[in-house]
Amino acid sequence: xxxxxxxxxxxxxxxxxxxxxxxxxxxxxxxxxxxxxxxxxxxxxxxxxxxxxxxxxxxxxxxxxxxxxxxxxxxxxxxxxxxxxxxxxxxxxxxxxxxxxxxxxxxxxxxxxxxxxxxxxxxxxxxxxxxxxxxxxxxxxxxxxxxxxxxxxxxxxxxxxxxxxxxxxxxxxxxxxxxxxxxxxxxxxxxxxxxxxxxxxxxxxxxxxxxxxxxxxxxxxxxxxxxxxxxxxxxxxxxxxxxxxxxxxxxxxxxxxxxxxxxxxxxxxxxxxxxxxxxxxxxxxxxxxxxxxxxxxxxxxxxxxxxxxxxxxxxxxxxxxxxxxxx
Numbered sequence: 670x671x672x673x674x675x676x677x678x679x680x681x682x683x684x685x686x687x688x689x690x691x692x693x694x695x696x697x698x699x700x701x702x703x704x705x706x707x708x709x710x711x712x713x714x715x716x717x718x719x720x721x722x723x724x725x726x727x728x729x730x731x732x733x734x735x736x737x738x739x740x741x742x743x744x745x746x747x748x749x750x751x752x753x754x755x756x757x758x759x760x761x762x763x764x765x766x767x768x769x770x771x772x773x774x775x776x777x778x779x780x781x782x783x784x785x786x787x788x789x790x791x792x793x794x795x796x797x798x799x800x801x802x803x804x805x806x807x808x809x810x811x812x813x814x815x816x817x818x819x820x821x822x823x824x825x826x827x828x829x830x831x832x833x834x835x836x837x838x839x840x841x842x843x844x845x846x847x848x849x850x851x852x853x854x855x856x857x858x859x860x861x862x863x864x865x866x867x868x869x870x871x872x873x874x875x876x877x878x879x880x881x882x883x884x885x886x887x888x889x890x891x892x893x894x895x896x897x898x899x900x901x902x903x904x905x906x907x908x909x910x911x912x913x914x915x916x917x918x919x920x921x922x923x924x925x926x927x928x929x930x931x932x933x934x935x936x937x938x939x940x941x942x943x944x945x946x947x948x949x950x951x952x953x954x955x956x957x958x959x960x961x962x963x964x965x966x967x968x969x970x971x972x973x974x975x976x977x978x979x980x981x982x983x984x985x986x987x988x989x990x991x992x993x994x995x996x
Contacts, residue, residue, distance in 0.1 A: 672726040673702040674799060676769070677714050677741055679733030680707045688771035688788055689732055695792050701799050703730075708737065711972075718744025722760045728991075729764070730795055734772015735827055739970035742766055742811060742988055743824035756813050756984050757824070765806045767795045767991035773841065773856060773900060774971055777827040780895035780910060782993055794993040808986045809910040812894050816967050816975030825969045826988065828898040828905075831890040831956060831977065832871065833928075835966030836864035837899065838973050856900065861932060870921075871963040873977075877917055877951035888928060890965070891918040892954055892981045905948060906938030913985035914950045921945055954981040 676692075679685045696703060704726075706717050718729055718741045731738045745764065746757035769791050770778040779785050798805045812825040830838070840860035870886035877883075891898065893905040893916040905916040922945050923931065931940040940946050957978040958964050964976040 714740040730767035838968035903938040
C-alpha cells in the first residue's frame with residue numbers, strides 16, 4: 670500500500686507561510702490524508718523527497734517557488750552506478766510531483782497553464798489528482814546540469830540563465846523585506862536594472878550537440894526546458910516541456926538601451942524578433958568562458974548554482990507531474 674501524499678513546505682518563503690493555511694483548510698475539508706514536511710535549508714527538499722519515494726510514497730506536492738520545486742524534482746532521481754557521464758535514473762517512474770505555487774516567479778506553473786493561475790486553481794487540481802485514481806499526470810523532460818567545472822550536479826525543470834540572468838538572480842535573492850512584498854515581475858525587473866548597470870559583455874563559447882558552435886561576446890545565455898523564466902518573461906516562446914530538446918537562447922552585441930528595450934518586450938516573447946537574439950535547439954550543450962575572470966554566474970530554476978564552465982543534457986520524459994485543471 671502506498672504512503673499518503675507528502676506535502677513539502679518551504680517556510681523560508683513568506684508566500685508559502687501565507688499559502689499553507691489556505692491549502693491545509695481546503696485539503697482537510699475533502700478528507701484527504703497527507704503528510705507534511707517543512708524544509709530546513711538548501712537542498713533539504715531533495716533529501717526528504719528521495720527518502721519518501723524510497724518508502725513507497727507516490728505523490729509529493731511542493732508549497733514554494735521554482736527553486737523548491739526544482740530541489741524536490743532532483744529527489745526523484747538517483748545517480749547511476751556506471752560512468753560519471755551517465756544520466757541520473759528515476760527512483761520510481763510512476764511517482765508524481767505536484768505544484769502548489771507560492772514563490773516569486775512560479776514560472777514552471779505558468780508554462781503549464783499558459784498564464785499565472787490563482788493558488789486555489791492549483792489546490793483544486795491537486796485534490797482532483799488525489800480523488801481520481803491519480804490519473805491526471807503528464808510525463809515531461811528535465812535537464813541534468815553540471816556547473817563549477819562540471820563538478821556540481823543539479824536537476825533543472827524550467828530554465829537556467831547565465832550572465833545577466835545569473836547576476837539578476839543573485840540580486841533577487843539579496844532583496845530585503847520591502848521588495849519581497851512586491852510581485853515577482855517587479856522584483857525581477859528591479860534586480861535586472863541593477864545587474865545591467867554593472868554588466869559587461871564576456872566572450873562565451875557554446876557547443877550544441879558536439880556540432881554547432883556559437884562564440885562571441887554575449888549579454889545573456891539561457892538553456893530552457895519551459896517557456897517562462899524570471900517572473901513571467903517568455904524567454905523561449907516555442908519551448909515544449911516534452912519535446913526531448915533544449916532551447917538555447919543567446920543575446921550578443923546589445924548595448925544597454927538595447928537590453929532595456931528587449932526587457933520591455935520579453936514578457937510576450939517579442940525579443941526573438943531582434944536579430945541579435947538567437948534560439949537554437951539540441952540535446953546537449955557545453956558553455957565555456959575563456960578566463961576565470963570572465964566566468965558567468967549560473968541561475969538554475971531561480972537559485973544561483975555555481976559558475977561556468979558548465980554543461981546541460983536533456984533527460985527526455987523523465988518526470989511525472991500532476992497536470993492542472995483547465996481554466
